[in-house]
Amino acid sequence: MxxxxxxxxxxNEVTTRTVSLAHxxxxxxxxxxxxxxxxxxxxxxxxxxxxxxxxxxxxxxxxxxxxxxxxxxxxxxxxxxxxxxxxxxxxxxxxxxxxxxxxxxxxxxxxxxxxxxxxxxxxxxxxxxxxxxxxxxxxxxxxxxxxxxxxxxxxxxxxxxxxxxxxxxxxxxxxxxxxxxxxxxxxxxxxxxxxxxxxxxxxxxxxxxxxxxxxxxxxxxxxxxxxxxxxxxxxxxxxxxxxxxxxxxxxxxxxxxxxxxxxxxxxxxxxxxxxxxxxxxxxxxxxxxxxxxxxxxxxxxxxxxxxxxxxxxxxxxxxxxxxxxxxxxxxxxxxxxxxxxxxxxxRSAPPVSQAPVESGDTRRGLLGFPFPEPVDTWRMLTSVHVDWLFLSAGVVLAALYIAAVVRLRRRGDAWPVMRTVSWVAGCVGLIYTTSGGPGVYGAVHFSTHMIQHMGLMMFVPPLLVLGGPILLALRVLPKRHDGSRGPREWILIMVHSRYLKVLSYPAVAGVIFAGSLVAFYYTDWFQYSLQTHQGHILMCLHFLASGYLFFWVLIGVDPGPGRPSYPLRLILLLATLAFHAFFGLAIMSATNVLAIDWWHALGYTDTAALLADQQVGGAIAWGAGELPVVLVALMVVRQWVASDERTAKRTDRTADRDGDAELRAYNERLLKIGDRDRRSGDA
Incomplete structure (x- = not known):
């Protein structure tokens, strides 16, 4: 005290200390x-x-x-x-x-x-x-x-x-x-x-x-x-x-x-x-x-x-x-x-019955909504069951981002259009993955669940990362001057924290990203996510966060701890691609049905059919991981080239200002080394 x-x-604080606490x-x-x-x-x-x-x-x-x-x-x-x-x-x-x-x-x-x-x-x-x-x-x-x-x-x-x-x-x-x-x-x-x-x-x-x-x-x-x-x-x-x-x-x-x-x-x-x-x-x-x-x-x-x-x-x-x-x-x-x-x-009974199962429809009771029609491509693209939480999150995130861009432009600052497009596309992808076909069928079949999983982990995060939301927020949010911490101050603290520094190490981010697949599917977490609402929310948030962290390390434009070199990023990306292929093959070759109790509760008792659907899910995990990884690899190469070009331009500008002092100093060092070698030979 x-x-x-x-x-x-x-x-004002000095004067208010005299106020009696008992008043x-x-x-x-x-x-x-x-x-x-x-x-x-x-x-x-x-x-x-x-x-x-x-x-x-x-x-x-x-x-x-x-x-x-x-x-x-x-x-x-x-x-x-x-x-x-x-x-x-x-x-x-x-x-x-x-x-x-x-x-x-x-x-x-x-x-x-x-x-x-x-x-x-x-x-x-x-x-x-x-x-x-x-x-x-x-x-x-x-x-x-x-x-x-x-x-x-x-x-x-x-x-x-x-x-x-x-x-x-x-x-x-x-x-x-x-x-x-x-x-x-x-x-x-x-x-x-x-x-x-x-x-x-x-x-x-x-x-x-x-x-x-x-x-x-x-x-x-x-x-x-x-x-x-x-x-x-x-x-x-x-x-x-x-x-x-x-x-x-x-x-x-x-x-x-x-x-x-x-x-x-x-x-x-x-x-x-x-x-x-x-x-x-x-x-x-x-x-x-x-x-x-x-x-x-x-x-x-x-x-x-x-x-x-x-x-x-x-x-x-x-x-x-x-x-x-x-x-x-x-x-x-x-x-x-x-x-x-x-x-x-x-504490009162509402007019609508709150019983989890209506009219003996066990599958509806398990899903929380009417069991959907058999899945096909058209239904996967057009089916909708609104998840109000993620729908609201997607709409609010997109609206805040656009409002921030508008504010920047009104004060005369530029913001790349493609970043806005990428962010909005990521928000739309989040809404579709949770409220569209993948959300409707995610708990109905293993294969459709894998579509939702890959969407949350492999497709939505890189789009959000390329939007640069932290950089945008830092340019828009006002700075506090009274010693308090507003949104901008808290963002800076988190971005430069030692916790994020540890998480952003390539090995750590890679293990979290790839290791989550094993931890999720080969433990009770998978069945827990199907059987309980909190498990499902935890699954969605974890894979969104782990995917965002991984792709932020690779292609992020936001400020943060030191990033690995571009060659190391490519190595990390290739290792992840290999692991995805291995994981997909492991799922395809498995002889036991994952989360079998859930599928039996839904009425799927044909083990051969369940294994066949599981093999399709493994193929989706393998194939769905390749496209975004290839695109991210191209993005890493593009950023690498752009970084080299910026370095070259910066070096040229420095040389123009100081008369190429760095090159002269380098040549002088070479001459001194040569003179020393000649004197050593003469001796």
Whole structure:
């Protein structure tokens, strides 16, 4: 604490240290009352929808009433923790005297986040016990301990909640042990990751279209916590920010805008999956959704008011934080109402059945959507089953890239057209691979799965790499001058980190890229990716990332650690091509069916047919790897030639400036060597 105070230099922080931590005004009281208010609304909503009466097994009053209470406390503390950490990582003013150390304001936010995380972890643990009771029976049961251990270690729901608790505890311990900005950011990431397993614990996990349901719920949870938690954090820190309040509010406003879009889009998808028709909005469940829609619209209007009126007024009067606090508190109250309604919705039965299997259609239950027609070339090219997560990612990445290029050109800077074309093509390829034919048939046949795999690993990454997104971002994003770390600063830190330096070694990148094939197909990971949604997401992200890293080492135009020489790049590429051929041959010659339990569950019991399809998949792995590798090899040669030409031009310009001093010095060295040799011969 003493060291941290010494390194703080901003005047507003010096003055705000005198503010008593025990000072609690009407704003803090309202914030505290939001929690019991949300609890009351959650319980009232559950009574309204009949959630307390429409149950097959009564786990007892402690569970039925305690679970929504624990959930409200859990969600509120999660929002406060994440909001404080997000602001500390990307919005609050930093200090410049001791690099990497948090400022006093950032340290205050991290300290409060640690306390909130402790409450969050406690609520999560209580929620785990009560969720187990809700599924297994009353806590007072004599066999509950045995049932709880089984629930937490063997069932996917219990495992997901345990993973979430572990992430929370990691963030909590990290905050207790460090005052480093990067480690605070690590705690931020872990706290956000702890939300993802929770998307598997609601209705979404068992519904038809469960992949889109789980993805949309995960995005919804992240958006809500960043939005509501960030606003709460701003209110709590308003006196400590002083003259920096307008800047921090403006930075938060950008985050809130993105969070609003994420919450609105994901909420719409979730509602579509739970309501069979607009008429369902008139029922108990639908009316709660209507309340959330009205609140979302009101919050959106409040956000516009913040941008147009509140922030400009704060810039003119930074010493009047009440200009921001009054409207912000009203927004928090609305968010608390929405939180209570959300908990009631999560504990109530929606109009659309959330059973994983409908009408005995086992294959539909396994895939999460109707089993497709037999595959052929036309269907592979035209079939569509939208994966909203990757569709949104592809659209957003393409839009941001184009917006950045437009901004560059408006200020008179050039940007190669082919880089834009390559990036957009990569985004389109990502969307097709996940929502087009490969996404539809990826889990239906081994051969079609290999098409999706090769698309994610071999075709999409080089297109994205050639777009040079990091270089574009560094040219567009503004530089911070208050010691804080914005997007540009974090990009530079990651690009020049020792971790990326290790990963970008040719041998490391090559082993990750090629070794992933063996690790994926010859372990349980392959079947895990087919059977579970989280396994599928992990597969897609891993192969995209490993492919991007590998091709970035070979043909990347972005800045980063030192790249290998061009001859070494070609050797690495040829070695990878040989390994792909070996891998394809190994698959083609295999006598055992990979992930056989999955194919049997889909109704494929003919081992000979499965092996034949697997051989086709091996041929695809072999053949699909050749075309991109050849094109990348040509790109490496082209970059090699261009590099030599640039070196030659640079050498010529230097020679013109200094009268070819380097060549004269070289000739003089040769003459001296010759004279020395002659003198040695004469002697």
């Amino acid at each position: 003493t060291q941290q105070t010494d390194v703080d230099t901003t005047q 609690i005004g009407w704003i803090e009281i309202v914030l505290l009352l939001c929690v019991p208010g949300s609890v009351a609304l959650a319980l009232a909503g559950m009574v309204y929808t009949g959630a307390f009466t429409n149950i097959l097994m009564d786990p007892g009053v402690l569970t039925t009433r305690g679970l929504p209470i624990a959930r409200v406390v859990h969600d509120a503390s999660a929002a406060v923790t994440i909001g404080l950490l997000v602001l500390a990582s990307v919005a609050l003013p930093g200090q410049k005297k001791v690099p990497g150390v948090v400022s006093y304001t950032q340290w205050t936010a991290a300290r409060w986040a640690a306390r909130s995380a402790a409450v969050w972890a406690a609520a999560a643990i209580v929620g785990l016990f009560l969720t187990a009771s809700n599924a297994m029976g009353p806590v007072s049961s004599s066999v509950f301990t045995t049932q709880f251990v089984f629930f937490a270690t063997e069932l996917e729901l219990g495992q997901s909640l345990l993973v979430s608790i572990a992430c929370i505890l990691i963030a909590f311990v990290t905050l207790l042990l460090t005052k480093n900005v990067s480690w605070v950011a690590f705690a931020t990431v872990m706290s956000i990751l702890s939300l993802l397993p929770l998307s598997l614990s609601g209705h979404a996990a068992g519904s038809d279209e469960h992949a889109n349901a789980v993805n949309s719920l995960a995005i919804h949870l992240i958006g809500v916590t960043v939005w509501a938690g960030g606003l709460t954090a701003l209110i709590l820190l308003r006196r400590r920010l002083g003259s920096s309040l307008p800047v921090v509010v403006a930075r938060y406003s950008v985050l809130a805008g993105w969070a609003f879009v994420a919450v609105a889009a994901s909420g719409t998808i979730n509602a579509m999956l739970r309501l069979s028709s607009p008429a369902d909005l008139l029922g108990g469940y639908g009316l709660l959704i209507l309340i959330k829609i009205v609140i979302l619209v009101l919050l959106g209007l409040a956000g516009i008011w913040h941008r147009r009126r509140v922030i400009p007024q704060l810039v003119r009067h930074p010493d009047r934080p009440a200009l921001f606090a009054r409207l912000a508190v009203a927004e928090i109250v609305l968010m608390a109402v929405a939180m209570g309604v959300s908990v009631a919705l999560s």
